[in-house]
Amino acid sequence: MSKTVFLVADGMAGWPLDILGGRTSLQAASTPTLDLLAPKSRCGLCQTVPQGMPPGSDVANMSLLGYDPRTHHTGRGPIEAAAQGLTLDPNDLVWRMNLVRLTELAGDGVMEDYSSGHIDTATAAPLVARLATMAEGGPFQPVQGIQYRHLLVQRGGALTSAADLAIRPPHDILDQNIAQDLDAYASFPEMLEFMRSTHEYLRAETTSQATSIWPWGQGRPLTLPAFADRFGLRGAVVSAVDLVKGLGRAAGMDVLEVEGANGLIDTNYEGKVEAALNFLKHGDFVYLHVEAPDECGHMGDAELKKRAIELFDQRIVAPILAALAHEDATIVVTCDHFTPVVRRTHTEDAVPFLVYRTQTPRTDGPAVFNEDTAQGAGLFLKEGRDLLNFCLEPGA
Template sequence: MKYLVLLGDGMADFAIPELGGRTPLEAARTPAMDEIARRGICALFKPIPDDLPAGSDIGNLSLFGYDPHETFTGRAPLEAARQGILLGENQVAFRCNLVTLENGTMRSFTSGHISTREAAEIIPSLNEAFADLPVQLHTGVSYRHLGIVTSQDLSVEELSQVKCEPPHNITDQAYAPYVPGGRAGEFLQLLMARSQDVLATHPVSRARRERGDLAPTSVWLWGQGRSPKMRTFRDRFGIDGAVVSAVDLVNGIGVCAGMHVLEVPGATGYLDTDYEGKVTAALGALERVDFAYIHVEAPDETSHEGKLDLKLRAIKDFDSRVVTPCLDWALKRGDVRIAVAPDHITALSTKTHAGGPVPFAMFGPGVVPDATLVYSEPEAAKTGIVFPNGHEMVPAMIELPVVDAAALLGSRT
């Protein structure tokens, strides 16, 4: 048996007045996801536990089949794992966004989706400015980078526990109330201040302003933590897996799970990503391994921007360019179970994440169809079924010989 998870990051949402009270998933044309729901089961599940913050880190851990209560230590350590960075006992990893702060607000948590090439010119300049401080920045993808802080005057506990707000939570809001406080917060503020001096005159910032693009004005550190301890996929399920994503966080979970990370040069984490390249890489890997995870970031990014038209486009592209070819491949083979789902809600109305149940659909050998005909939040809710422990959905997909809603609820509790 082959197993394939198709993850549309943040594509779940609430009803939108401009859509006549429908959600984006209801309004977008999604024949392939509807077909999976029609051929299999569709219900609600909770990838974000009620007592944990809604985020792609926790949501994707759940979709990989890992209990966030046991494995989550922070977003940045997972990204560090992707980059091959081994954290010492006295080190804490921070996510380091390049952001645009303007008129006291978080104008853009992506610096206008700055390119990786441009960011790679900036990070060394920032490291020069931080040379006397116990921090080293590492270039990631686009606006997403890492800062590894070594404990000196500050303890590991102080660094790990400082309250840091994800910048995508405060788009177009005043950022001052969210600047970290305390001794560790003062250190992070120092890094921000020095970065602002560098970026004000950096050639990349100047060139972007001259082109009319948003320019990075500061770093923003958050999502910190120490290395997680996770059992590998092979140790847990006896199979090998592969993951393809533009996002270091998701690839880092794959690294910690002992999976193959598939490189797709055109994967950007936005609407211009190489959908076809990601599908080709994943389906090719499934000739060698038994599990693959395709992660698409665009629905989440467009939701954080608050752009309804772009979220609808992202969902449509996910369906037509990822789900459709994967469904066709699975139907030809006949030995594939597919699950399609988001990792959380990303609400256009607030431009940020929200917890609560989200819809999943699953089909394949041994999956008993229910009566659902359309994949969406309201249709999944009509089943009256909420799979409470989201991290148990994929293990059930792999381990249960027969999968229906009753089996999911009965055998995993």
């Protein structure tokens, strides 16, 4: 039976940079495997972020997995809660809770770092545990995640005005003033008071760069139609981040855990490939996600992002291609959204993709794979959720 693999380099696409000679990080990167596949592939652009929705990884990855975010998306927090298998009431409100570094929690405060210096899980765990103890008896329940990515469960919060708070993602406001967000928090005083108490504790701590929590992306618990029923495939996801794991778990897919997978440039690439290939011995579809290019884009580091793309090509795409070259397989390479280095956050640009079929390679694809050649190929999918079905059509 044919196998399908989505290889997703989060935030890989971007905009031209003077520091790279007018090239994007993808164009500047050495990607021999992608450039080998491009002439033999169907290439194009895909609009993963529906018009009017924020260009977040939650929206974009949901699209790539074949689900319409306009129908199913409730928020970033609920997706990551699904990854942890939290028991939730339909009226609970689930927030994504970053550990961040602020100059101060005040109107003239600035968001210095959305990740507290990419705090590691071992350092973050006791901090979140202490916050949970501080919250006992109140409406908020901090839940430990990984690194800087955690959750805040507000019991019954969907029935309160907190559900409507418009809080910007912290990675969207690096080096920016936080006054408008504090005004929004202040409209639900219980939240602002909780933030102030946690800020006092974290600021007094010296074990990390974290000075505050930042709750955002709130919503009711997530439910998705089963992936197997929807597409007739047994599928799995491989990722270091709870966002993708949560989408997979909510869709009834297997979630493949990989030791050493950390969402950064030094992730366990080989472990991800091994997990994907082992699953394909009995499964039909794998969604293999690599976070590193996105993190480098948020850091504003063009060279590091270029290197992350090169590692994706060398240690993900190349071994997957080698392992499946003589199988009946479809290999899809894409990203969820743009993360331009100059913006240090996501944009809603349509993303490049290639679709390579091992048994029926094409001869009319572009010479290399990047944002411009994908656009020049002339294929445009206006709905991101259509890419998976497009790839499952034999003649596409």
